[in-house]
Amino acid sequence: MENKDALINYCLRVGDSSLVLGQRLAEWCSNGPILEEDIALTNISLDLFGQSRMLYSYIAELKGNGETEDSVAFGRNERAFYNTLLSERPNGHFGDTIVRGLLVDAFNFHFYTKLKESKDSTLAAFAEKSLKEVTYHLRHSSEWIIRLGDGTEESKNKVQKSLNELWGYSDDLFEMNDDDLNLVSEGVAIDLSSIKPLWQETINTVLSRAKLTLPENVFMHKGSRNAVHSEYLGHLLCEMQYLQKAYPDAKW
């Protein structure tokens, strides 16, 4: 793989994760537990869509073959999507969504903090902008985890169960392939093993305030770095890409 292809693939990893999680959070619209949460969750969704658009535009520019942000988003199938497994997990109940949010937001926070220093100036600028947004996302998910963990007996049980179920997808966030490692050596990409302890510390701090405990001996699912996904992604893409695929000649 050429260096450019490696960079494009790296951008897909980040952009697809934002797009797919944005799509999931958009499903909360009109379904939130209170109006204010409808607004908050769709705010986060909007930020994530914005992030994916920036990266897809960059990919289109790198390819230079007439691709657009939309052809990148709507023109690929599930075996060419590189989003993390967590981002495609179904929303479940509010606690599931918030736990998924915490794991991803804490990752994004540390990831963008490092990516700001990337030698690729587009990625660095992208990270700088995104960091401001994910700082808010992390605050939102942390505050809710604490409220739910330290709220009622019912909420504590529910959110602990969410954590137990979703924890097994957390290692997948840190997966890297050989191309990523090459980009790391060039100072373009981030060595994800370097942010894992920071991420773990953030998670531990929030969970201890929420009076929740990490499950032990959990099997860790992986595969998304090679575009191997759960069955959920195909359905999400079907819905998202339906108009583009049904009317390939139309402009919208």
Added chain:
Amino acid sequence: MSDLDKFLEKIKNNVKIEPKDWMPDGYRKHLQRQMSQHAHSEIIGMQPEGNWITRAPSLRAKVILLAKIQDEAGHGQYLYSAAETLGKSRDEYIHELQTRKAKYSSIFNYPTLTWADMGAVGWLVDGAAIVNQVSLQKTSYGPYSRAMVRICKEESFHQRQGYEIMSQMAFGTAEQKEMAQDALNRFWWPSIMMFGPHDADSARSGDAMKWGIKVESNDELRQRFIDKTVQQAEIIGLTIPDPDLKWNEEKGSYDFGKMDWDEFWQVVKGNGPCNDQRINHHIKAHEEGTWVREAAIAYAKKNN
């Protein structure tokens, strides 16, 4: 001077009525009904548009639509707060919505079947809402008037965005144009009925005009909407589905055909295609969120 005289004097002199001012019971009740209905419309209106967020045909369209729906949630929030100044809580208003004591705009009881409906809703439904809301900026109740000023700024964006979708489709492929015309056909009549019954048949209009809650009549507002919308349809080559629509030189506005008030009242009564779906959706989200709201309250109590 009696309280009532002082109140009517203020109305006459265009002095806004504020929450702590004396007001007739009927005035308060009318506003509680109208403002909560307005808030509920913003909230229920999130559903037919939310129906297309995950399927929007471009990332730009998706973001615009989602931001728009989010604006509406914000309007709802703002209107509930304004309505709370009348001495009833948001929870009480929502209870009235869910038990169908309170209404919301009937237009949202129609389904959004194609992407063109996102255009039609923005162009026609928001377009009609703006005409009404611009007029309501002059309403006599201070918090309501101020809410309208703020909301109108955002609504005019929404209307332009809706029109942009319509015009893109109207000038697109044959299939897109067909979708656009079909959306106009389905949404035209319900949109012009959004202004409510003819003045002669509008039971509550008299009081509302006397108290300065309404400053223009249903028929005046409807006419204004039709006059500006017909031209917009012509520009993008779509046909308003009304064979009787005709420019009337003498009165300087369009004549138009008969609205189907039987259908209108059926939908108001709960027999529209989506009445049950909309309310059940609202109740379901509310009930599924009960444990979350309880947790937030419990946490706040422990930590205060």
